[in-house]
Amino acid sequence: MAIVVVIAGTWLGYQQFAATGCTGAVKLTVAAAPEIAPAVEQAAQQWVRSGAEVSGTCVAVEVTQENPASIAGAVSREHNVTLAGLGVAPDAVQIPDVWIPDSSTWLLRLQKEAAGFIPPKISSIAQSPVVLALPEPVAEQFGLPDKKMTWDTLLAQFGTDKSLSVGIVDPAKDASGLTSLLVLSQVAGTDQAGLRKKAQALTALAQNSSALREDLLQRFPNSNTADDLATSLNAAPLSEEDVVAYNAKRPPVRLTAAYLEPSPAPLDYPYAVMPQVTEAQKSEAADGLLAQLSDGVFKERLGSAGLRAPDGTYGSTFQAPIGAPQASPAVAASAAGGDVGGTAGAGTDAAALSRVIGSWVATTRPGRVLAVFDVSGSMTTAVPTAGGATRAKVTQAAARFGLGLFSDKWAVGVWRFSTELDGKKAYKELEPIQPLTSGRAELNASIDQLTPVKDGGTGLYDTILASYSYVKQEWQAGKANSVILFTDGEDSNAGITQKKLLAELEKIQDPKKPIRLVLIGIGNEVNKAELETIQKVVPGSGVFIAEDPAKIGDIFFEAIGSRTGAN
Structure with a gap:
């Protein structure tokens, strides 16, 4: 019978092709x-x-x-x-x-x-629009679908004793999770209160994240009982199609789709x-x-x-x-x-996506990083867009926020550099790379020591080589090992030459122990070509320029969430 079916199908296909005259x-x-x-x-x-x-x-x-x-x-x-x-x-x-x-x-x-x-x-x-999916009993508590629900309403749920159990599909692996997290980050704002809200939201979402959409959907309640509703997933950003497909299976508890404002970019x-x-x-x-x-x-x-x-x-x-608009x-x-600099729906660009993924990676992935900060005299330069705060103060604020967002899965170390900070050395260790589970307080305190050195120069080449060598010595498998260096100038130290630095970096690299070198330039006095030249000899590294130092926090997370330099 199988042979007959195959022959019949082949003959039918031949007749169809023959009828059109194609060969x-x-x-x-x-x-x-x-x-x-x-x-x-x-x-x-x-x-x-x-x-x-x-x-x-x-x-x-x-x-x-x-x-x-x-x-x-x-x-x-x-x-x-x-x-x-x-x-x-x-x-x-x-x-x-x-x-x-x-x-x-x-x-x-x-x-x-x-x-x-x-x-x-x-x-x-x-x-398919990206919506907030909630079990119908939970949606009724917010007056849905008659009332509108906003991202501010959702943000207010995080960090309280009455907070919803909100899940998300890993934004690094799922578009609905990524675009919804992007909007949530934008709505939270960039002031200190907004950054705290964002950190609370990321931490809570990370605890209820899933690698696959199907896994997340299975965590919604299977009954209307109070116990089941209290212990199951209460909400998750998903696509409208996910809600339609879920309800089509006639589950014990249907999902309501909340079309939050502002709307995330829909799946296109x-x-x-x-x-x-x-x-x-x-x-x-x-x-x-x-x-x-x-x-x-x-x-x-x-x-x-x-x-x-x-x-x-x-x-x-x-x-x-129920409540779906006629048009998206x-x-x-x-x-x-x-x-390469194109946009997706609602003006989403690649750099914004990298920033969101970077903050997510910091919250959820294990890693080891040595953060190296320029404390040369030029770091006293005022930043007009930051209310006149110095470059050093802006960098310290970004460091504190970044450190607060890193989960306990990370190990972090802090160095400062200028010229002759430790004898003839241009760099000085403030804290060795250590687990945040035990060293978070010490690392936070070290940020206060990132004060500029009056008339200090920039020992860039010596510091890059020393920090890379240190991370290689401390390298651990199964984690992202990296050096993130912040600088606002170019090398002005009487140390090794650029030629010597490049040769040494090439010599000490080990493909079996990859280390990512991230160079973040602060302000408009950075020698971009110098940083790019160094980047090219270290595979997987990147150069990121924050011409406006007030945006260094965004650049920091873009660097974590990207594998190439956004020059």
Whole structure:
């Protein structure tokens, strides 16, 4: 019977190809996010059955369901880069001709890290707003869906004895978690009160995070009993499609979708033709399939999958959650192909995404870092955008906030440098690298010692070599080992030359013990070319310039969340 079916299918396919007059075959591979893959598969097969062809050659389309993080890991592998918090995919995961992830934020992150990753064509084919999912009994406590709920309301829940149990899918691996955390960070603000709110929120979310969306959904309550509601997940930022799919399974407790304001960038499902597609026929086939995913029939297929059309509207088959708007509250714009500084929906840019991921990594991932601070005389320069505070004061404030956000999984050390701080040495250890579980108080106290040295110079080269060598000696497996150095000038010390520094850095590197060197320039007097020259000899390192020292905190977390320099 199997043989008969195969022969019959082959004969039917031959008749269809023969009817169109096409010969041969061009195969198009498509990897799509699991929730949209069935709709794409249906559209592709209908196109093939109706005689898909390009320039007289028959088209065959293979659609597979792939988690966006898996394909992102495969692209990272091929470009010899890594996305912070993600890692690379195994060799078994192959890059398709066309990739349809759930969000263009994946493309932005890859474009920022891999200079050669430039998809020639990107177009959004669907949309799903990012919402706050709450069990119906919990939603009723907030007057939903009749009342509006804001991010301020959610932020107020963190750090109180009546706080909700709010979960999140790892933002480094999930677009809905990433875009929602971005908005939460923006709403919290950048003043001291806002930074405390952000730290409380990140700490609470980290305790209820999941690596996979499916795992998080399983943590919602299975009954309306008070005990179950109290011990289960009370809320989580997810996509509207997640809520629709969850409720379609008729769970004991349904979910309500709260459309918070301001709206996060919705998932925009970009149709990205991958850079390796250079063959004309395959490129035409990709265009042909895109046309099939842009008509009214596909909009109805999207509705059946719980998804909206790219403009935020939906078809007649869409089962809208209670309180859902007719049109999406925010319409996403796909990242421009080849534009490394491009934006996703709602103006999201790659640098902003790196900052969010950096703060998340600091909160959730284990690491060892030596923080090295410039205390030369120029650090007394006033910063107009920081109310006249000196560069040193601004840097100290950023250091305190950063240290407060690092979880107890981290070990941190602090050095200061100028010229002749310890005898003839340009640098001096304030605290050795030590676990925050026991050394947080001492490390906090050391920040007070980052006061500028009057007329002190900048012993940059000696300090970089010494700090890198120290971290190598203290290196530990299974953790991110790094040096983060802050400076507002260029080397002015009578120590080793730049040529000597570069030669020594190349000599002491050990591929089995990778160390990331992060150089953060403060102000507009930094010798950017000097820092870039040093960066190039240490793989995986980066140079980040905070021309406005008041924004050093943002640059700090961008450095942690990125694997390349944002020069």
